[in-house]
Amino acid sequence: MSRSVLVTGGNRGIGLAVARAFAARGDAVAVTHRGSGVPDGLLAIRCDVTDPAQVDRAFTEAEEAHGPVEIVVANAGITDDRLALRTRDGEFHRVLDTNLAGAFRTARRAAQSMLVNRRGRMIFVSSVAGLRGSPGQTSYAASKAGLVGLARSLARELAPCGVTANVVAPGLVETDMTGELSERRREEILREVPLRRTAAPGEIAAAVVWLASEEAGYVTGAVVPVDGGLGMGH
Numbered sequence: 001m002s003r004s005v006l007v008t009g010g011n012r013g014i015g016l017a018v019a020r021a022f023a024a025r026g027d028a029v030a031v032t033h034r035g036s037g038v039p040d041g042l043l044a045i046r047c048d049v050t051d052p053a054q055v056d057r058a059f060t061e062a063e064e065a066h067g068p069v070e071i072v073v074a075n076a077g078i079t080d081d082r083l084a085l086r087t088r089d090g091e092f093h094r095v096l097d098t099n100l101a102g103a104f105r106t107a108r109r110a111a112q113s114m115l116v117n118r119r120g121r122m123i124f125v126s127s128v129a130g131l132r133g134s135p136g137q138t139s140y141a142a143s144k145a146g147l148v149g150l151a152r153s154l155a156r157e158l159a160p161c162g163v164t165a166n167v168v169a170p171g172l173v174e175t176d177m178t179g180e181l182s183e184r185r186r187e188e189i190l191r192e193v194p195l196r197r198t199a200a201p202g203e204i205a206a207a208v209v210w211l212a213s214e215e216a217g218y219v220t221g222a223v224v225p226v227d228g229g230l231g232m233g234h
């Protein structure tokens with residue numbers, strides 16, 4: 001059965017892989033972008049998650065095209081790597097506003113119709129950095145750790161209404177985001193990854209699709225690591 005899915009930041013990287021994985025199984029998929037457009041087969045919706053009005057409008061557009069959103073993937077995210085002592089308030093807030101508050105706005109809007117229909121799946125894309133910490137990534141790690149508290153609170157709040165909320169915590173994935181890492185930093189991280197390789201975006205998408213499946217109906221408040229073993233124990 002085709003479901004109505006919305007993925008934030010679905011124009012590239014992990015979000016695009018997630019959107020394609022849902023589309024491949026026959027779902028009606030809306031993806032947000034900030035002006036780049038999206039590949040064919042996906043409904044492109046312009047939205048910056050730092051603006052609550054744009055988030056609201058994005059859901060309205062998705063609902064008009066595909067019906068109430070049954071699966072939402074809060075994926076949009078940024079990094080702004082610098083040492084804590086060199087991080088200005090505005091820089092810290094920008095990362096939190098996008099990664100954490102953006103996911104909150106997305107989930108809050110998604111909850112409206114999920115509560116009425118008494119079903120829904122929320123999936124938050126966090127990071128191993130949020131669980132084990134990462135030097136030079138205080139804002140990013142704080143935002144990603146915050147997603148765990150956000151998802152687990154939503155999981156408790158919305159469980160009586162048939163809505164699950166889970167987190168996927170990727171390790172190092174081959175996207176534009178990690179393309180910015182220096183070769184030295186990339187090698188440092190890979191030395192700590194038991195599987196000794198990066199992930200393909202599709203490997204993260206597979207976990208997201210599973211969390212949205214009927215088979216995962218009894219899973220809520222979970223943090224699913226897809227990190228080659230990097231975060232083990234965290």
Ligand SMILES: NC(=O)c1ccc[n+]([C@@H]2O[C@H](COP(=O)([O-])OP(=O)(O)OC[C@H]3O[C@@H](n4cnc5c(N)ncnc54)[C@H](OP(=O)(O)O)[C@@H]3O)[C@@H](O)[C@H]2O)c1
Nearest residue numbers: 009013014034048049075076077127170172173175176177
């Ligand atoms: N790559 C990794 O190794 C890795 C590891 C762990 C977790 N993650 C997480 O996975 C998610 C996707 O990352 P990625 O690696 O695919 O990164 P990416 O290729 O840089 O893509 C980031 C996506 O987020 C969107 N975005 C950024 N700010 C936004 C905003 N204010 N409003 C709406 N959309 C916004 C981007 O849109 P534009 O194209 O308009 O910029 C883009 O679609 C992020 O949350 C990231 O933290 C990534």
